[in-house]
Amino acid sequence: MDFTNLKPGCPWPAELKRAAAHSAVFVAVLSVNYTFRPWCMVELDLALHGDGRGPTAPVIIPVFYDSPDIIVKWEKIQEHWQANMPAEWQGQVDPRRWANNVVAMKEKYQNLRRRTEGAAKDEELQLAQLVVATAVQAVPKKVHIGADLVGYEQQEAQLLAGLALPDEKRHILWIHGPGGLGKSTMARQLYNRLTPRFLHSAFVELPYVEPDIIHDRCSMDLSKHLVSTLQQLGAHGFSEYNSAPILTSKLMEYVRDRDILLVLDNVWTAQQLDNLLPQDFGSGSCLVITSRDREMPQSDTWRKMQSCLQRHQLATLDLDSAKKLFRQITELGSLTHELEALEEQIIKACGGLPLALEILGAQLHKQTETDIWQGVLSSLQKGRRPTGLSKNAVSNTCKAFSVSVSRVCQRQPRTYSSTASACCTGRMLTKPRQSGRPGGQT
Numbered sequence: 001m002d003f004t005n006l007k008p009g010c011p012w013p014a015e016l017k018r019a020a021a022h023s024a025v026f027v028a029v030l031s032v033n034y035t036f037r038p039w040c041m042v043e044l045d046l047a048l049h050g051d052g053r054g055p056t057a058p059v060i061i062p063v064f065y066d067s068p069d070i071i072v073k074w075e076k077i078q079e080h081w082q083a084n085m086p087a088e089w090q091g092q093v094d095p096r097r098w099a100n101n102v103v104a105m106k107e108k109y110q111n112l113r114r115r116t117e118g119a120a121k122d123e124e125l126q127l128a129q130l131v132v133a134t135a136v137q138a139v140p141k142k143v144h145i146g147a148d149l150v151g152y153e154q155q156e157a158q159l160l161a162g163l164a165l166p167d168e169k170r171h172i173l174w175i176h177g178p179g180g181l182g183k184s185t186m187a188r189q190l191y192n193r194l195t196p197r198f199l200h201s202a203f204v205e206l207p208y209v210e211p212d213i214i215h216d217r218c219s220m221d222l223s224k225h226l227v228s229t230l231q232q233l234g235a236h237g238f239s240e241y242n243s244a245p246i247l248t249s250k251l252m253e254y255v256r257d258r259d260i261l262l263v264l265d266n267v268w269t270a271q272q273l274d275n276l277l278p279q280d281f282g283s284g285s286c287l288v289i290t291s292r293d294r295e296m297p298q299s300d301t302w303r304k305m306q307s308c309l310q311r312h313q314l315a316t317l318d319l320d321s322a323k324k325l326f327r328q329i330t331e332l333g334s335l336t337h338e339l340e341a342l343e344e345q346i347i348k349a350c351g352g353l354p355l356a357l358e359i360l361g362a363q364l365h366k367q368t369e370t371d372i373w374q375g376v377l378s379s380l381q382k383g384r385r386p387t388g389l390s391k392n393a394v395s396n397t398c399k400a401f402s403v404s405v406s407r408v409c410q411r412q413p414r415t416y417s418s419t420a421s422a423c424c425t426g427r428m429l430t431k432p433r434q435s436g437r438p439g440g441q442t
Contacts, residue, residue: 020046024059030105031065035077038086041098048101062105072106074099149189150328150354151321152182152314156189159312163194163286172287172305176294177314180355183290184265186314190288191263198286201261202232206272222275223247229276233260248275259284267291270299277301316352323347325354329361332368342373349380 020026020043028047034040047060064071081095149156163171173190175183188203195201204225223240226247230238235254238247259282267273267289273296277287294311296302317325326347327333335343350356363376 017046017051021051027061027063028105029063029065030071032071035071035102036080044101045098062109064109068106068109072102074103077102149185150325151317152186155315156186159190160193162310172309174309174311175290175314176292176311179292180353181314181316182354183314187263187265187288187290194261194286198259198261200233200258202229203263204229204265204276206264206266206268208268225276226251230254244275252278252280255281258282261286263288265290270296273299274301279304317354322352322357326357326361329358330364331366338370339373342377346377346380
């Protein structure tokens with residue numbers, strides 16, 4: 001899934017052509033229908049011959065869903081496209097080349113010896129899955145980062161330096177701090193930087209767990225995350241219907257003596273930590289954990305990992321970095337003196353919290369009317385939700401700030417409580433409702 005390059009309203013056909021021509025790995029799963037689909041043939045042609053703007057895909061893997069003897073009928077393919085070439089491609093594409101491309105795939109397939117004579121279709125599907133899995137491993141895995149780490153460059157460099165350890169030394173990094181600071185974004189950034197160094201890596205996002213949640217539901221959620229962790233690390237054949245203790249045992253067994261990169265984002269409970277964090281893994285492994293808690297002494301795993309644990313509290317943004325982030329979100333270049341004064345007051349009221357800056361910056365996106373800016377500032381100061389900002393749009397933010405205030409924000413209670421109130425509702429929530437992601441996601 002392309003999260004970053006396919007923007008809303010972008011020219012999809014052009015982007016798909018570019019991707020087909022310049023991908024690192026191109027896997028063509030060929031069937032009878034494949035040769036009669038114009039876009040399939042266009043993408044195959046681009047992968048083989050490029051678009052004249054750069055190198056073609058260095059790795060092209062053909063997988064035949066149907067028998068090559070059924071698919072590859074050169075004359076039939078050529079005749080079909082001579083009669084049915086889409087109007088936009090007539091005169092630009094040679095039907096004979098499209099037919100030759102399919103023949104080339106058959107020859108490449110035979111050379112790779114990917115298929116045995118008389119193989120059953122289910123074996124073909126297994127082969128396709130194996131080839132795709134192999135191809136995916138050739139490209140470094142990355143997770144989507146919704147926003148840049150504006151103002152955190154120095155902290156990121158510091159953490160990466162601490163994790164650049166000799167192969168024989170394992171390391172566990174515990175990133176903590178209130179909600180809205182950018183812990184999840186930092187964890188994603190570190191994961192993307194480190195993942196090329198590891199053959200086995202996993203990024204696990206954990207949801208908020210209600211204090212009084214029923215045990216069965218909590219166990220089912222743990223099973224789901226354990227299966228996801230195993231699959232990302234490369235172990236397959238497990239189901240979330242297996243019990244959490246069994247899956248935990250399988251995880252501990254699989255990572256033993258393997259160097260892994262594992263990120264547990266947004267750990268809330270000792271149960272999550274004890275079940276998802278391996279206690280016996282390769283000496284060159286790296287584990288990154290984010291949490292609102294500075295420590296978790298009720299966890300057995302927490303007590304055992306003290307010898308190789310380093311803690312880092314994410315700091316709030318300074319004024320210059322906060323202004324840079326705010327301007328990036330509002331997408332306003334130069335401001336009038338009056339708006340600059342209002343901007344500085346809003347930024348200071350946010351207390352250096354990136355999430356608060358993002359929410360209020362989105363409210364003021366490309367807004368140049370002074371009354372609107374004054375209204376946002378007034379709402380922030382009085383603890384009201386800005387006009388036009390729906391409750392649904394900030395439900396996750398409510399949880400992020402309300403839980404932070406109640407658990408870890410004793411040092412700056414006025415900043416956090418006023419920001420949370422203004423962004424969410426007229427009062428703080430005492431018991432956040434369950435939803436997808438409270439940890440810094442809007």
